Amino acid sequence: MVLHDDCKLTFLELKERRTFRSIVYKIEDNxxxxxxxxxxxxxxxxxxxxxxxxxxxxxxxxxxxxxxxxEFVPGERKICFIAWSPSTAKMRKKMIYSSTKDRFKRELDGIQVEFHATDLTDISLDAIRRRIN
Structure with a gap:
């Protein structure tokens, strides 16, 4: 797995400058x-x-x-990592994402909460709020 330079730079923009609300990453075939x-x-x-x-x-x-x-409460911000792996995804892709997850997270310093989600109920606002509080 190779992390494109934009991956870290975009994360730093989110973490330090709060430019983004969210970032979605994809592992290409290569x-x-x-x-x-x-x-x-x-x-x-x-x-x-x-x-x-x-x-x-x-x-x-x-x-x-x-x-x-x-940020559910002003001033109490959390940076969450979501491993999105829907049940309808191909098994090979699930295995790739699962086996590279820890290495990927190590590249992005500052993640505070982790979620593994197979459907949207796993990452609903209520589910996130319960996990953070």
Whole structure:
């Protein structure tokens, strides 16, 4: 597994500058991890993407890694790692994501909470709130 430079840089933007609300990473067929998409926080009068839009942007039948910057109480921010592995994903992809997860997380210093999700109920706002509190 090779981490593209953008992966770390985008994570640092989220962590230090709070530019993004979330980042979704994908492992390409050549085993390179890339930033598939990121969701900005509200800036310059733009509408901020909702949590539901982030959750619904995860593919229904493919694995992904995701980072979510969430704040339920002002000033109490958590950076969450989500290992997205839906039951409909191909077994080979599930194995690749599972076997590279720890190495990927080590590259991104500052993750505070980890979730393994097979469907959206595993990462609902209520499930995240229960886990964080």
């Amino acid at each position: 085993m390179q991890v890339i930033v598939e998409k990121h969701h900005y926080k509200k800036m310059h009068g733009e509408r901020e993407q909702s949590y539901e839009e982030f959750a619904n942007s995860l593919p229904a039948d493919e694995c992904r890694y995701a980072i979510l910057d969430i």
